[in-house]
Amino acid sequence: MLRLENITKSFDNQSVLRGVSLDVTMGEVVVLLGPSGCGKTTLLRIIAGLDQADNGRLLLQGEDLTRIPVHQRGFGMVFQEYALFPHRNVFENVAFGLRMAGWERPQIVERVQQVLALVGLAGYDQRSVHELSGGEQQRVALARSLAPAPRLILLDEPLGALDRALRERLMLELRDILKRAGGVMGRPEGITAVYVTHDQAEAFAIADQIIVMNQGQIEQQADPVTLYRQPATPFVARFLGMENLLPGEVKSTAPCIIHTEIGELHIETAESLTIGQPITLLIRPEAAQPISPNTPAPNQITAHLTSHSFRGRYQIATFTLAPPHTPITLKFEFDSSVNLRNTQTPFHLSLNPNQLIPLERG
Amino acid sequence: MTGFAQGIRRAPVSGWWLLILIPVLFLGFFFFAPLINILRLSITATAIRTLFTRGYYGRIIWFTVWQAAVSTVLTLIVGFPAAWLFSHYRFRGQQWLKALTTVPFVMPTVVVAAAFRALLGANGLLNAWLMWLTGSDVPLIRLEQSIVIILLAHVFYNVTVVVRLVGGFWGNLNPRVMEAAQTLGASPWRTFREVTLPLLRPSLVSASILIYLFTFTSFGVILILGGPTFSTLETEIYRQYVTFLQPDIAAVLALLQIVFTFGLMSLYARWQRKTAVSLDFRPHQTNLQPVKTWRQRIILLIISSYLILFLVLPLLALVWRSLVDREGNLTLAYYTALPVLRRGSIIFVPPLTAVRNSIGYALLTVFSAGMLGVITASFLARPSRWRDWLEPLFMLPLGVSAVTLGFGYVITLNQLRTSPWLVLIAHTLVAFPFVVRTLLPVLQSIKPSLREAAAVMGASPWQVWREIDLPIIGRALLVGSVFAFTVSMGEFGATSFIVRPNSGFLTVPIAIERYLSQPGALNFGQAMAMSTILMLVTAVGFMAIERFRYADIGEF
Numbered sequence: 001m002l003r004l005e006n007i008t009k010s011f012d013n014q015s016v017l018r019g020v021s022l023d024v025t026m027g028e029v030v031v032l033l034g035p036s037g038c039g040k041t042t043l044l045r046i047i048a049g050l051d052q053a054d055n056g057r058l059l060l061q062g063e064d065l066t067r068i069p070v071h072q073r074g075f076g077m078v079f080q081e082y083a084l085f086p087h088r089n090v091f092e093n094v095a096f097g098l099r100m101a102g103w104e105r106p107q108i109v110e111r112v113q114q115v116l117a118l119v120g121l122a123g124y125d126q127r128s129v130h131e132l133s134g135g136e137q138q139r140v141a142l143a144r145s146l147a148p149a150p151r152l153i154l155l156d157e158p159l160g161a162l163d164r165a166l167r168e169r170l171m172l173e174l175r176d177i178l179k180r181a182g183g184v185m186g187r188p189e190g191i192t193a194v195y196v197t198h199d200q201a202e203a204f205a206i207a208d209q210i211i212v213m214n215q216g217q218i219e220q221q222a223d224p225v226t227l228y229r230q231p232a233t234p235f236v237a238r239f240l241g242m243e244n245l246l247p248g249e250v251k252s253t254a255p256c257i258i259h260t261e262i263g264e265l266h267i268e269t270a271e272s273l274t275i276g277q278p279i280t281l282l283i284r285p286e287a288a289q290p291i292s293p294n295t296p297a298p299n300q301i302t303a304h305l306t307s308h309s310f311r312g313r314y315q316i317a318t319f320t321l322a323p324p325h326t327p328i329t330l331k332f333e334f335d336s337s338v339n340l341r342n343t344q345t346p347f348h349l350s351l352n353p354n355q356l357i358p359l360e361r362g
Numbered sequence: 363m364t365g366f367a368q369g370i371r372r373a374p375v376s377g378w379w380l381l382i383l384i385p386v387l388f389l390g391f392f393f394f395a396p397l398i399n400i401l402r403l404s405i406t407a408t409a410i411r412t413l414f415t416r417g418y419y420g421r422i423i424w425f426t427v428w429q430a431a432v433s434t435v436l437t438l439i440v441g442f443p444a445a446w447l448f449s450h451y452r453f454r455g456q457q458w459l460k461a462l463t464t465v466p467f468v469m470p471t472v473v474v475a476a477a478f479r480a481l482l483g484a485n486g487l488l489n490a491w492l493m494w495l496t497g498s499d500v501p502l503i504r505l506e507q508s509i510v511i512i513l514l515a516h517v518f519y520n521v522t523v524v525v526r527l528v529g530g531f532w533g534n535l536n537p538r539v540m541e542a543a544q545t546l547g548a549s550p551w552r553t554f555r556e557v558t559l560p561l562l563r564p565s566l567v568s569a570s571i572l573i574y575l576f577t578f579t580s581f582g583v584i585l586i587l588g589g590p591t592f593s594t595l596e597t598e599i600y601r602q603y604v605t606f607l608q609p610d611i612a613a614v615l616a617l618l619q620i621v622f623t624f625g626l627m628s629l630y631a632r633w634q635r636k637t638a639v640s641l642d643f644r645p646h647q648t649n650l651q652p653v654k655t656w657r658q659r660i661i662l663l664i665i666s667s668y669l670i671l672f673l674v675l676p677l678l679a680l681v682w683r684s685l686v687d688r689e690g691n692l693t694l695a696y697y698t699a700l701p702v703l704r705r706g707s708i709i710f711v712p713p714l715t716a717v718r719n720s721i722g723y724a725l726l727t728v729f730s731a732g733m734l735g736v737i738t739a740s741f742l743a744r745p746s747r748w749r750d751w752l753e754p755l756f757m758l759p760l761g762v763s764a765v766t767l768g769f770g771y772v773i774t775l776n777q778l779r780t781s782p783w784l785v786l787i788a789h790t791l792v793a794f795p796f797v798v799r800t801l802l803p804v805l806q807s808i809k810p811s812l813r814e815a816a817a818v819m820g821a822s823p824w825q826v827w828r829e830i831d832l833p834i835i836g837r838a839l840l841v842g843s844v845f846a847f848t849v850s851m852g853e854f855g856a857t858s859f860i861v862r863p864n865s866g867f868l869t870v871p872i873a874i875e876r877y878l879s880q881p882g883a884l885n886f887g888q889a890m891a892m893s894t895i896l897m898l899v900t901a902v903g904f905m906a907i908e909r910f911r912y913a914d915i916g917e918f
Contacts, residue, residue: 012652050541070544071553077545083538087560096556097546144546154545 001026001192002047002152007056009042016042017053018216024152024209027190029178031203034213035239040196043213044154047194049073060151071100076145076153081161082137084129090116090140091125097148111185115143118184119177135166142177149185153178155195159202171205178206200240204228212236234280234359244283244330247361250275258358262321262328265299267356280359285316287355288332290340290347297350303330305347308340315340322346382741382748385734385756385794392787393759396770397620403773404613413614419598423618426578426594429509433516433577434570440517440672441524441569447665448525449533451658452650459666461908462673463522468904469897470852471582472871473680476878476893478515478587479506481679485886488679490690507589515583518676520573521669527572531565532558533650568633575626579619579763582854582871586878595619596765600858609773616766627761677897684890688883696887704884708876711866713888716873717895720851723782723869727789727850728843734790735797735842740831742798743805760795764855767791772859779860782867788856793846800842804835841910848903851896870896 002024009017017039024030032040045051047058049070058065065073076097085093091112098108116122119139129137138158145153158174159167182190197203203210204224212219212227212235220232231237234245248260250273258265258281265281273279291297303319306329314333317340321328332349334340404410413419448460466474481487482505489501496502505511539561543553581596593601595615602612653662687693701714709716742753759767771784778784808831816826854871861868863876870892877889 048541048545050544070541071547071549073545074547075545077542079538079542081536081538083536083542085539085543085557087557096543096548100547100552144542148547 003059005057007053009054016216026192028208029193030209031195031207032211033203038213039216040213044196048077048154076150078141078145078155078158080157082141090127094144094147115147119143134162146181149187153193175206237282246281248279248281250277266353268353278361280361282357282359284355285333287351288349291350293348299351301349302346381737385738396774399774400613400616400770404617406610409610409614422593422598430574430578434573437517437520437573441521443665444525445529449529451653453653463525466518467522471854472874473893473897475583475586477676477680480683481676507591511587516577523573524569527569528565571630581765624761681894684894696891708880710864716870720870724847724850726786727793728846730790731793731797731846734794739798739801739805768856768859784860789850789853793849796845797842801838804838837910841907844903844906848900
């Protein structure tokens with residue numbers, strides 16, 4: 001539905017976007033995820049028409065939007081700190097886009113009530129926006145952008161200004177509202193949304209598709225499950241909190257064995273690798289299982305426990321590989337039932353071949 | 363335990379705070395006493411009856427009101443594009459151009475009046491050009507003593523108020539709000555009308571009130587550029603007292619003036635608070651964009667060139683007119699004649715004496731206003747029972763026009779009129795609130811824990827003040843001093859009452875006004891020369907202030 005072709009943009013001779021191309025399917029929520037400064041907000045502003053791309057094209061259902069000014073694009077946008085009109089009350093804020101579109105007063109009133117009910121703010125119409133809490137302001141901003149039933153809604157870190165607990169709750173609600181909005185407002189195909197965030201938990205909770213960005217380029221586009229199971233690059237893995245990355249080389253392909261600093265490791269993968277190919281091996285945090293010595297198990301390593309943190313449902317432990325290996329630190333997560341109290345003798349660990357993922361060398 | 367609690371009573375209070383009595387008494391004798399005298403004088407049946415029965419005074423009030431209104435509207439129109447430019451774009455020379463808009467605002471009224479005479483007057487620069495171009499031998503632009511030249515001077519004077527207040531406010535508006543309107547389908551013009559303009563309203567209103575106040579109480583500009591044809595409340599107070607010798611009528615007018623200005627001041631204070639607590643502020647610098655497209659460049663060029671033309675041309679004309687004679691030849695004659703007492707001169711001392719007097723007054727004002735200011739600000743910066751009602755009291759002099767003050771002085775302290783002290787007292791009173799306003803925010807920003815730490819280490823209150831307060835306010839004190847100096851150099855309203863025409867103690871602004879009121883090339887030229895000197899002194903002073911002051915504390 002929305003297609004970006006080779007978008008580039010630079011500010012003051014600094015390249016912010018370096019050739020970004022992507023497709024957004026109708027009715028889906030697509031999350032642009034990345035660290036601050038990766039260009040995700042700039043990309044969103046270019047889609048909105050608030051900034052102009054230096055090069056590249058922007059197509060909506062085949063129609064070239066590149067030269068269409070913001071106010072004629074008919075998108076909705078929720079800004080980071082909401083940008084509510086401080087001189088207008090809740091009703092007038094939500095009605096603004098409808099007035100711009102030339103709606104008649106009775107229809108405006110009806111639609112505003114509908115949208116306010118959708119976001120859970122029925123009866124708030126006459127409130128001043130100053131009296132609202134952060135979460136309520138966020139809902140008004142959402143209602144305001146949804147009211148004209150836009151073809152596309154853009155959200156720029158909409159939960160970024162809220163505290164953690166509220167963010168957790170609104171995350172789920174937000175997805176629910178976006179999914180229901182199409183039906184409420186007579187767009188049966190659903191509302192298409194592009195959502196920018198730097199928070200991976202938020203991305204996983206809200207997205208149909210996640211696009212991970214880094215330094216003005218797309219690293220990977222995938223649905224949340226694939227992204228988590230199969231991060232395409234070391235950057236994506238690290239960004240999702242998977243820190244055990246080792247340089248390695250393919251030694252044989254059937255069975256698949258990777259040569260690394262901590263030994264030769266068997267992996268099970270669907271990827272086609274060639275012998276001698278340099279790769280980065282991702283050892284997922286849930287890969288390790290403690291074993292007693294001399295039990296048959298694949299990929300055995302011995303390591304000293306260096307730190308341990310019990311988190312209730314799970315526990316995190318850091319290990320340093322025992323000599324003769326060079327000191328390498330690995331971080332694993334275990335079930336809370338596993339006993340990790342013994343710090344004296346080296347641990348024997350087995351690494352599950354299913355949880356070892358070969359990535360391109362990065 | 364009770365014994366212990368009683369033991370940590372406050373340290374015995376030393377008498378340092380008694381020093382506050384000095385500024386309080388000063389204010390009592392030289393501000394409130396004259397005001398009360400005006401009040402007493404004005405409450406006579408004949409005076410009030412005259413005022414209300416003769417249409418003449420009604421017309422003066424009406425003229426005062428509408429010229430101020432028109433000046434305000436014109437200033438808003440001229441200043442608005444500049445406010446937009448400075449709050450949205452960064453470009454080379456931006457700081458410089460912005461500083462330039464402030465220059466007219468800090469110029470003494472006589473300099474502005476002289477500058478407009480130099481540009482648009484009968485023998486001004488523009489007429490000289492036109493006469494040379496067309497070969498005509500009569501001046502083609504006859505704006506002298508017209509409403510047009512008065513309005514132009516008022517706009518010139520106050521344009522920076524719009525640039526600073528509205529521009530500053532505009533730059534702090536969250537641009538996302540405007541963008542939100544556009545994503546919701548509002549065209550740029552509609553966004554401006556429905557979102558930007560309503561959000562700017564508090565700043566537009568406070569700028570308007572301020573400009574209205576300034577032009578309502580405008581004295582020098584109207585007296586010099588308007589001549590006998592135009593009269594506002596201010597100039598009429600002066601004429602009733604000096605020319606028609608009717609102090610009671612002058613007193614009623616002064617009372618009226620006080621009521622008006624206090625009304626406007628409190629209105630301004632109310633709106634300013636609104637401006638200050640406005641919503642959604644972002645740091646200023648981030649919103650400025652570079653000028654990139656050709657359209658932006660052309661707009662930048664248009665706005666900055668009209669600003670430069672409008673703001674620089676009068677002052678350039680002033681300098682130019684002080685350097686050429688009737689025939690258009692360059693000459694330093696007007697400057698070299700400054701030490702000479704001419705035969706038949708309108709003033710009774712050589713012009714250079716006026717320069718020397720002005721500098722002397724200014725230096726003494728720095729000393730006295732500085733001392734009073736330091737005492738007052740130090741007192742007001744600390745919490746005390748008296749502070750809440752003393753603070754507005756000390757700001758009251760800002761709300762009374764200099765003319766009213768001068769008038770109050772001559773009817774109260776007439777016996778001092780022949781001595782130079784009364785001028786010094788008037789200048790001190792005018793400058794002193796500025797010093798307090800410069801010092802107070804800096805003093806208040808000193809954390810109490812600093813003073814407490816010093817006290818714990820054994821410093822007496824006096825030592826605390828010397829070791830902590832004084833070094834920290836050093837820079838602010840410097841700014842306050844330059845303020846006092848330039849205010850004294852340019853003071854015209856009060857001084858014009860106090861200094862007798864034949865006095866040897868007259869100041870530069872008085873001498874300029876006298877010269878401008880007389881015909882003759884030499885009179886005009888010397889007025890231009892002295893105005894140029896005064897302009898340069900003021901400009902240098904305010905360049906120093908801009909350099910030394912911290913942030914934009916105490917903008918107006």
